[in-house]
Amino acid sequence: MVMDRFALEGRLGLVTGAASGLGKAAAEVLAEAGATVVLTDIDQAGLNAVADAITDAGGRAECVPLDVSDRPAIRTAIDDVVARHGRLDVVVASAGITAGPSYRTEAGRIEAIEDTAWDTVVAVNLSGVFATVQAASRHMKSQGDGRIVVVASVAGLKSDPMVGYAYAATKSALVNLVRQAAMELAPHGVLINAVAPGPFRTNIAGGRIRQPEIEAAFSALVPLGRIADPEEIKGLMLLLASPASSFMTGTTIPIDGGMAAR
Incomplete structure (x- = not known):
């Protein structure tokens, strides 16, 4: 049956940025x-709260504290996971940050961006x-098998007046990272794709998108006229993580209420 193509029984997944938002x-x-x-x-x-909720619902989860700006720590953590479980079937690279306002403010203009702010975003997001x-x-x-899902952004596909330079640049770079990796990994049966979310109600930038004036500004850019709830990304995530996406690799799929179509 077609629904069996979405089943992940017996598989091991790893999600970065899993404590909240789209990673959760x-x-x-x-x-x-x-x-x-x-x-x-x-x-x-x-992490503990998400893991408890998953196990309370009958699922299986474990926590590994990790700062993704520490590249050696990422490699060690993934190696340790494989050593414990014997395999790694799905990875969702969701951890990301934003730093600094958009160019519509004086502090966000290109000449005002400080090296430390730029470097911090690049270290995490790219x-x-x-x-x-x-x-x-x-x-x-x-x-000889695996699924990788990278969380990019609609700001990586087109200019976005609501985000800063470092965020837009790193998310754009992820789109081509996915394309490049797909060509190498395809002969090994490993599929990699990206999702490009528009505005979702998450904790990024301290959760400022929940402020009524910020939510209204984002919503005005979305043809559907609203921002999204993280629950709305689950279907696309499951598609790309499961056997249902067996002929998909190297692509970036917007989930943005129509923003990329403008």
């Missing part, structure tokens, strides 16, 4: 589909995702 949603849907899920994040309390993909790929190539 990804971890939940992998567990709901039957996978054992390794949750990683710098937020230990948040280098951290690269190291996650790198470490996962090595094990998945040996298995």
Whole structure:
């Protein structure tokens, strides 16, 4: 039956940035589909809460505190997970941050951006995702199977007046990282794709998108006229993590209420 193509029983998944937002949603849907899920994040309390909720619902989850800006730590964590479980079937690289306002403010203009702010975003959003993909790929190539899902952004597909330069640049780079990796990994049976979310109600930038004026500004850019709830990304995440996406690799799929179509 077609629904069997979405089942993840007996599979092991790992999600970065799993303590909240889109990473939390990804971890939940992998567990709901039957996978054992390794949750990683710098937020230990948040990780524990997500893991408890998954296990209370009958799923299987474990926590690994991890700062994805520490590339050696990412590689060690993934190696340790494979050593414990014997395999790695799905990786969702969701950890990401934003730093600084958009160019519509004086502080966000290109001449005002400080090196430390730029470097911090690059370390998490690009280098951290690269190291996650790198470490996962090595094990998945040996298995001859695997799914990698990278969380990019609609801001990586087009200009976005609501985000800063570092965020837009790193998310755009992820789109091509996925394309490049797909060409190498395809002969090994490893599929890698990205999702490009528009505005979702998450904790990024301290959760400022929940402020009424910020939510209204984002909503005005979305043809559907609203921002999304993290629950709304679960279907796409499950598609890309499961056998249902067996002929998909190297693509970035917007989930943005129509923003990329403008």
